[in-house]
Amino acid sequence: MIRVSGLTCHALLGTLVSGAIVGLMTLPAATQTRPHTPKLGEPPEALNMRLVGHNDLQARTAYQPTIFKQGGRYIAYVGHHGGSKDNPAPLNPLNGQKELNGTSILDVTDPKNPKYLAHIPGAVGDGEAGASQMTRVCDGKTLGKGDPNRVYLLRTFGREGHEIHDVTDPTKPKVLWRHLGMTDTHKNYWECQTGIAYIVSRPKGWRARITEVFDLSDPSKPVKIRDFGLVGQQPGATGAVPVTVHGMVSTGPKGNRVYFAYGTNRGGILQIVDRDKLLKGPKEPTPENLRYPEIGRLEMNPMVGAHTAMPLGRIKIQEFAKDADKGDRDFVMIVNETFREECGEARQMVWFVDSTIENRPMVVSHWTVPEAAGNFCTRGGRFGAHSSNEDMGPPYYQKLTFITFFNAGVRVLDVRNPYQPKEVAYFIPPISKNTVARCGTIRGEKRCSNVVVQSNNAETDDRGYIYVADRSNTGLHILELTGEARAIAGLPPN
Amino acid sequence: MKRDHLLRGTARHGLAIATATVGLTALAATPAMSQAQRVGAPPESKNMRLVGHSDLQARSAYQPVIHKQGNRYIAYVGHHGGTSASPKPVNALTKQAEFNGTSIVDVTDPRQPKYLAHVPGDEGLGEQGGAQMVRLCDGRALPKGDPNAVYMLRVFGNKAHEVWNVADPANPKKVSVVSSNLVNTHKNWWECDTGVAYLVSGLKPWRTRRMTEIFDLSDPAKPVKIRDFGLVGHEPGATGTVPTDLHGMISTGVKDNRVIFAYGTNKGGVVQIVDRQKLLTGPKEPTPENLRAPVIGQLNMLPLNGAHTAVPLGRMKIAEFGRDMAGGTRNIIMIVNESLANECAARETRQMVFFVDATVESRPMVVSNFNVPEASGNFCSRGGRFGAHSSNESTAPVYHQKVAFFTWFNAGVRAVDIRDPYSPKEIGYFIPAITKATTERCIKVDGKDRCKIAIQSNNVETDDRGYIYVVDRANTGMHILELSGTARTVAGLK
Numbered sequence: 012m013i014r015v016s017g018l019t020c021h022a023l024l025g026t027l028v029s030g031a032i033v034g035l036m037t038l039p040a041a042t043q044t045r046p047h048t049p050k051l052g053e054p055p056e057a058l059n060m061r062l063v064g065h066n067d068l069q070a071r072t073a074y075q076p077t078i079f080k081q082g083g084r085y086i087a088y089v090g091h092h093g094g095s096k097d098n099p100a101p102l103n104p105l106n107g108q109k110e111l112n113g114t115s116i117l118d119v120t121d122p123k124n125p126k127y128l129a130h131i132p133g134a135v136g137d138g139e140a141g142a143s144q145m146t147r148v149c150d151g152k153t154l155g156k157g158d159p160n161r162v163y164l165l166r167t168f169g170r171e172g173h174e175i176h177d178v179t180d181p182t183k184p185k186v187l188w189r190h191l192g193m194t195d196t197h198k199n200y201w202e203c204q205t206g207i208a209y210i211v212s213r214p215k216g217w218r219a220r221i222t223e224v225f226d227l228s229d230p231s232k233p234v235k236i237r238d239f240g241l242v243g244q245q246p247g248a249t250g251a252v253p254v255t256v257h258g259m260v261s262t263g264p265k266g267n268r269v270y271f272a273y274g275t276n277r278g279g280i281l282q283i284v285d286r287d288k289l290l291k292g293p294k295e296p297t298p299e300n301l302r303y304p305e306i307g308r309l310e311m312n313p314m315v316g317a318h319t320a321m322p323l324g325r326i327k328i329q330e331f332a333k334d335a336d337k338g339d340r341d342f343v344m345i346v347n348e349t350f351r352e353e354c355g356e357a358r359q360m361v362w363f364v365d366s367t368i369e370n371r372p373m374v375v376s377h378w379t380v381p382e383a384a385g386n387f388c389t390r391g392g393r394f395g396a397h398s399s400n401e402d403m404g405p406p407y408y409q410k411l412t413f414i415t416f417f418n419a420g421v422r423v424l425d426v427r428n429p430y431q432p433k434e435v436a437y438f439i440p441p442i443s444k445n446t447v448a449r450c451g452t453i454r455g456e457k458r459c460s461n462v463v464v465q466s467n468n469a470e471t472d473d474r475g476y477i478y479v480a481d482r483s484n485t486g487l488h489i490l491e492l493t494g495e496a497r498a499i500a501g502l503p504p505n
Numbered sequence: 506m507k508r509d510h511l512l513r514g515t516a517r518h519g520l521a522i523a524t525a526t527v528g529l530t531a532l533a534a535t536p537a538m539s540q541a542q543r544v545g546a547p548p549e550s551k552n553m554r555l556v557g558h559s560d561l562q563a564r565s566a567y568q569p570v571i572h573k574q575g576n577r578y579i580a581y582v583g584h585h586g587g588t589s590a591s592p593k594p595v596n597a598l599t600k601q602a603e604f605n606g607t608s609i610v611d612v613t614d615p616r617q618p619k620y621l622a623h624v625p626g627d628e629g630l631g632e633q634g635g636a637q638m639v640r641l642c643d644g645r646a647l648p649k650g651d652p653n654a655v656y657m658l659r660v661f662g663n664k665a666h667e668v669w670n671v672a673d674p675a676n677p678k679k680v681s682v683v684s685s686n687l688v689n690t691h692k693n694w695w696e697c698d699t700g701v702a703y704l705v706s707g708l709k710p711w712r713t714r715r716m717t718e719i720f721d722l723s724d725p726a727k728p729v730k731i732r733d734f735g736l737v738g739h740e741p742g743a744t745g746t747v748p749t750d751l752h753g754m755i756s757t758g759v760k761d762n763r764v765i766f767a768y769g770t771n772k773g774g775v776v777q778i779v780d781r782q783k784l785l786t787g788p789k790e791p792t793p794e795n796l797r798a799p800v801i802g803q804l805n806m807l808p809l810n811g812a813h814t815a816v817p818l819g820r821m822k823i824a825e826f827g828r829d830m831a832g833g834t835r836n837i838i839m840i841v842n843e844s845l846a847n848e849c850a851a852r853e854t855r856q857m858v859f860f861v862d863a864t865v866e867s868r869p870m871v872v873s874n875f876n877v878p879e880a881s882g883n884f885c886s887r888g889g890r891f892g893a894h895s896s897n898e899s900t901a902p903v904y905h906q907k908v909a910f911f912t913w914f915n916a917g918v919r920a921v922d923i924r925d926p927y928s929p930k931e932i933g934y935f936i937p938a939i940t941k942a943t944t945e946r947c948i949k950v951d952g953k954d955r956c957k958i959a960i961q962s963n964n965v966e967t968d969d970r971g972y973i974y975v976v977d978r979a980n981t982g983m984h985i986l987e988l989s990g991t992a993r994t995v996a997g998l999k
Binding site for chain 2: 310311312313314330331333334335336351354355356357358362365367368371372373374375376377379381382383388389430454
């Protein structure tokens with residue numbers, strides 16, 4: 012392979028922006044990270060990763076992409092934050108209507124030519140106050156009591172609550188259930204094998220955003236199981252309110268654990284919970300009942316939060332293979348969320364927790380993008396971690412993880428030894444004419460920062476495609492690995 | 506180079522080769538070998554080379570302390586007890602058989618260390634006898650000491666702590682017995698500017714083998730007890746499970762007002778951050794409340810690791826976070842585990858080094874680790890222990906916050922660049938050659954002893970000139986080393 016760098020490389024790649032042409036290139040995408048803020052028209056910065064396809068998502072700010080295999084098709088459900096004051100309801104060209112941001116539905120069966128199928132409008136409100144940022148999708152066939160011929164989308168509706176849509180025909184979503192009256196929502200989890208849903212809400216009476224647990228095995232007849240939160244968040248408690256929940260990931264009946272992440276950019280807590288005790292234990296929100304299902308807890312350095320707590324499961328660490336434990340360790344990966352533009356807070360990054368002894372989980376390593384690699388603190392927008400892919404199947408689980416890092420794009424980590432995570436690839440999508448500047452109080456001043464990509468969330472599918480959604484309206488980039496990064500996943504050379 | 510001293514003792518053949526290697530100076534990059542060590546083979550090294558050696562009368566060595574005394578540098582080396590084959594080695598200076606105690610060596614000329622005296626210790630083999638721990642203070646630094654005296658605080662086996670006057674290091678004179686009738690002792694700390702000594706003791710009514718006795722030794726001739734200290738559950742009369750034994754502690758003194766306690770060796774590690782002022786002046790009765798009162802923060806480690814040494818590195822500017830608005834400077838504690846098992850067996854997991862961000866002292870969190878790759882020398886099958894044990898503790902500017910040295914038993918001493926403690930990097934190592942004096946280490950194979958001979962680098966200390974003193978648990982003596990090449994540059998040495 013030829014390594015191309017410097018101006019020649021920029022000039023060469025400058026003509027190769029479209030996915031189709033990039034697909035023909037066998038050169039590694041070794042466009043080195045630039046020292047300056049990328050300009051419109053400049054190619055992406057990348058290592059061992061390349062663009063396959065793109066959709067502009069109607070220039071809506073995007074949060075969670077969920078990729079769902081539906082019949083013979085791959086459908087992407089992308090949750091959106093609310094619009095901006097200037098443009099609260101962008102045009103949906105499919106119907107010619109101006110619609111509040113909600114959920115974008117795309118056919119990504121051919122990742123080179125993603126096809127926009129439908130937009131479901133969301134709630135009123137700008138940014139995180141509105142729209143419908145979170146999506147989870149389950150098949151009626153696996154839910155237990157669902158209609159086996161249907162596919163269901165669980166999504167948030169602004170901060171007001173949650174909805175279930177029938178997306179069996181993804182071009183014609185139909186709402187089935189609305190659960191409103193909340194004052195906050197966020198990053199839900201839905202077990203497709205059982206129908207149990209952990210939804211982030213703030214029901215009346217609770218002192219913080221917490222978890223509502225539902226049985227959605229029959230999505231047309233939701234059954235509430237219980238409310239859950241940290242002691243001190245329950246109605247009637249006094250004193251300081253503990254940090255709010257951000258989201259959770261369940262390992263289902265077999266793994267019998269739910270990993271709750273509290274905090275975003277500060278006061279982070281990872282809570283390891285016995286799923287069975289959570290679902291079947293006493294439900295009254297008393298301190299005792301809230302403590303009952305907890306197995307372990309990691310209170311992080313309060314300078315960082317916990318956006319996502321992603322169980323990596325049991326990994327055999329080659330380095331420890333000759334030790335008495337044969338190197339078998341359990342891990343949880345914690346991803347912080349950066350809030351502030353231009354490094355206006357302590358660095359938010361990624362942490363690896365050895366949870367082999369569940370009641371005393373301990374961080375053992377961390378990972379961050381080197382700031383100097385691209386002068387990311389001065390490029391504009393947020394720089395730091397936000398989210399990870401959450402797919403727990405092949406080809407990537409326990410091998411590679413994909414972390415969105417806002418203006419540093421999506422970063423690919425080799426996690427085969429979580430004691431020593433290593434970056435093996437990255438892709439910083441190019442900005443487009445849709446990309447918007449981040450404005451507000453930045454490093455103490457009222458202003459806007461440079462226009463940069465803000466890679467928000469990422470997901471992967473079982474073919475190995477990587478989907479990165481942009482917070483700054485640049486749309487959805489579909490990527491693939493190349494070179495050594497691809498080999499780690501055991502994918503055939505491309 | 507004068508050979509006769511270096512070649513004295515039983516290690517003639519091996520050291521002749523070692524000395525020859527030193528002669529080659531800058532070429533000392535002998536890569537780690539894949540097989541067991543042999544007498545006569547050169548040391549394995551990278552960016553480190555041998556300057557001098559003392560055989561320490563082939564006594565098993567634990568703590569070296571290098572004390573500047575007038576114009577001289579004197580090494581005080583604590584010894585474990587002898588072996589069943591040689592419980593009472595002969596002191597070549599007196600021709601007497603003496604239980605292992607303390608070796609006193611003039612290392613002013615590190616090329617020709619001069620053995621000055623051996624102060625016999627307690628009877629008992631290995632950790633049951635000897636006088637493994639030693640600390641030094643000048644009389645003129647201590648508030649009420651004899652200004653002409655130099656005081657050596659040492660353990661006497663597991664029975665007692667005693668102070669000697671070593672103003673004439675060739676003729677040590679006992680000054681006092683600080684504490685006696687103990688069931689255990691270990692890694693003490695002594696503040697030379699105040700005289701406060703934190704002694705690891707086993708006091709009979711206490712429920713743990715090791716806890717802390719605090720003494721005012723500002724006048725070493727008249728020890729004054731201040732208080733006893735331990736984890737809640739250690740105290741007399743407590744019930745339930747006894748928490749992990751103490752291993753040692755380091756005080757940052759009056760100004761920084763912290764004592765960092767390390768509990769555990771190879772499992773159940775706990776690190777406690779304690780308010781020194783509250784510890785010394787708070788209520789002394791060993792009630793749970795009084796034991797909790799001075800504690801600011803506590804890190805309960807993953808129980809697969811212990812805490813042999815917790816070194817406060819202090820506030821460090823982290824270059825990677827230099828442009829972040831918050832958190833550019835972090836308060837770092839380095840934890841060194843202790844490996845106990847031979848050949849990575851005996852239910853032990855890898856013992857290594859962890860770096861803790863204690864910027865928010867009430868919630869300290871591990872952020873990174875350092876480990877020697879096992880495969881780089883097939884260390885699990887070389888014989889003896891493989892894994893971390895101890896670090897240098899000198900805060901002399903030459904290495905403080907720049908380079909840390911860790912003893913790794915059969916992997917020798919490892920030099921690690923800690924300027925960014927979030928990303929420690931190995932920059933050098935030295936695995937001393939074995940000699941005829943080196944003793945074997947055995948494991949049971951099919952019920953029978955299977956023994957191998959390997960270096961067992963036990964503890965390490967540095968002086969303000971940058972020399973590194975590594976002592977061997979398997980009787981190979983003390984190796985005095987210096988950095989070379991790029992490692993030397995990291996420390997700013999010419």
